[in-house]
Amino acid sequence: MDGLAEATGLVRQAPELRAVTRDGDVVGPGWLTGGAERQQSTIEIQAAIDASRADLTHAERRAEELAASLAGAREEVDARTEFAEQALAALNESDAALSAVYEQLGRLGQAARAASAEADRLGDQRRRAESGREDTLTELVELEERLRLAETDRPHDDDGSTSSTDLERESAAAAVAEVRAVEVDARLTLRTAEERADAVRGRADALRRQARAERDARARAERARAARRSAAEIATAVASAGERVRERLALVVETARAERDELARARNERAQTVDEAKTRVRELTARLSSLTDAVHRDEVARAQAALRIEQLEDAVVEQHGMAPADLIAEYGPEVPLPPSEQELAEYEAARERGEQVVRPAPVPYDRATQERRAKRAEKDLTTLGKVNPLALEEFAALEERYNFLSTQLEDVKSARKDLLDVVAEVDARILQVFTEAYTDVEREFAQVFGKLFPGGEGRLVLTDPSDMLTTGIEVEARPPGKKVKRLSLLSGGEKSLTAVAMLVAIFRARPSPFYVMDEVEAALDDTNLRRLIGLFEQLREKSQLIVITHQKPTMEIADALYGVSMRGDGITTVISQRLRGQDIRSA
Incomplete structure (x- = not known):
């Protein structure tokens, strides 16, 4: 066959045959073998x-x-x-x-x-x-x-006896009853x-x-x-x-x-x-x-080596100021190395001590030894660091700042000591004022509570008497006829009256030119109200009281009354009445 396509077509028409091309390819049903002259291409x-x-x-x-x-x-x-x-x-x-x-x-x-x-x-x-x-x-x-x-x-016989006819009648009635029973059964x-x-x-x-x-x-x-x-x-x-x-x-x-x-x-x-x-x-x-x-x-290695050689030559010329050939001639591997300064110093010291020593001679070049020496020298140089020409100026500036901060620190310590002294004086004053005020209020509260609750007992108790600056105050109130002392167990009127007793005790312990009270007696009955009015009478001997109230007994003891009223045209009017002198006027 001339080509592979003709061989493949022939095998498809006749599967029992095998076709061979001029190139040596053998084609069979479902398989293909390349010729000996050339190999199959990738295509x-x-x-x-x-x-x-x-x-x-x-x-x-x-x-x-x-x-x-x-x-x-x-x-x-x-x-x-x-x-x-x-x-x-x-x-x-x-x-x-x-x-x-x-x-x-x-x-x-x-x-x-x-x-x-x-x-x-x-x-x-x-x-x-x-x-x-x-x-x-x-x-x-x-x-x-x-x-x-x-x-x-x-x-019927005269004596009421039954005749034979009656007997027949009875027998007939019995027969009729029997017949009727038979009829019912039927x-x-x-x-x-x-x-x-x-x-x-x-x-x-x-x-x-x-x-x-x-x-x-x-x-x-x-x-x-x-x-x-x-x-x-x-x-x-x-x-x-x-x-x-x-x-x-x-x-x-x-x-x-x-x-x-x-x-x-x-x-x-x-x-x-x-x-x-x-x-x-x-x-x-x-x-x-x-x-x-x-x-x-x-x-790449050849180019890097050439670049490295060129960089080394430039570095030699820049650092040592001599050509690479002259550097190799004077310090090359063939030139012996002179003794180090340390060896020479040891030699001189031995001679000064009178010892018989041999002067160190130059030694041949050893690359490993010289690399170790170079690394040690580089390490010592790195440890020293770079030379700072401005070190003296920086030291002077830092010393001046240190002196300034030291002075400031002393000033702060002195100010702190003064503040602590002031705080101690203030604490002592607060302690004195609080102790005196507590003593006075406690004395007045016991008296006022006894007037408002005849037969009762009330007092103030410190929660931490050892520390007067952080202690708290508890109010104990025992109305007459009761054993409870906690305020939460009292009635609403008793709580209100106890609070008024506390306020009046503070007023009496530390008097003020005037006091303003807003319906403090609203929850009180007539008896307790009369007792409170008695306290008002005592307070107004030294101070002026401004009381907002709806209670008539309180109004009766007032020197002047002020109220707000609405007229027929819907405009509110302030009405005042001075009870002393019966002077009434409106504004």
Whole structure:
């Protein structure tokens, strides 16, 4: 063959053949071997891979379609089989129900026949009872007539004794009663027979209707049984057809599975070939990359070395002021190193002590030793740090600032001492003033509380007497007749009066030119109000009281009253009244 395409086309037309191209490529059904003269290119390998993937995709799609068809057929066969089993079960149930209906019809027929016989017997009994009733009624009429005649013609003796006619009458009455009892029994028997006959007729009608219903149900069951039998036959036919379809699908699936295995084998072979080609490509690529990196590293190292040499030459010229050649000639590795200053100093010291020592001689150059010496010298130089030409000026400035801050610190310490002395004096003064005020208020509170609550006891107690600056004050109040001392257990009026006693005690301990009180007696009764008014009388001897109140007794002791009133035109007016001198004016 001239080309690979012609060989591939020939193999597709005749799979049993193998085609060989002029380049040595061998083509078979599902495989390809390259010739000996050249290797396959990457494009050819990729094309083969793509073709294999396309064939594999087609085979997998075909296998999926066949699997889906097989699954659908199996589901249909299962559904048909289940329907046939359900039809057979329903048919068996119908047969059982039909047998039960036949048995029930037999029982109902027997019951109907028994009910008919019972109805006939009750009818005969009824007829007999009716004929007996007529005879009884006739006899009853005769007896009643005889009784009536006997009562009409009954003779009476002078002494009240009973004659033979009376005896006949009594016997007739007894016969009439007996006849009536027989008549009642006959009527009851007749009524019972009629009711039983009606019940038997009703039951017979019900049995007839039930028998008709059973016959109809039997006919329907027969029709349903025929329909189920037909459905069972259809289901059996469908099941057999499904079995044949399943066998054919199994054959098709087996063929598709074999084809899929063949395609998978071919795909594996081609995938192995592709993997080998990719492995070789990766190896060659890695080798090329390593060679390229090595060349690049060598070039970079060569450039860095040249740059380093150039920088070192510039540094030598800048630091030492001499050419690199002269530096190498004077201080190169071939030039012996002179003794160090430390060795020379030790030599001179030994000579001064009179010791016989040999003068240190130059030593050959050792790179490791000189590198250690250079590192040690660099470390010592780093430890010393850079030379600061402004160190003296900075020291002077820092010393001046230190002296200034020291002076400020002494001033602050002195001010702190003065403040602590002032605080101590203030605390002592506060302690003195508080102690004196507490003593006076406590004395006045006991007196005022005794006036407001005659027979009661009230006092002030310190919570922490050892520390008068942080202590608290508790108020204890015991009205007369009570044992409680806590304010929370007192009534509203008692709490108000205790608070007023506390205020008045403070007023009396530390008098003021005037006091303003706003309805302090609002919660007090008349008795406590009179006691409070007595305190007001004492307070106004030395001070002026301004009291806002609604209580008349409080108003009565006032020197002047001021109120707000509304006139008829809706405008408020301030009215004042001076009780002393009866001077009334409005503003």
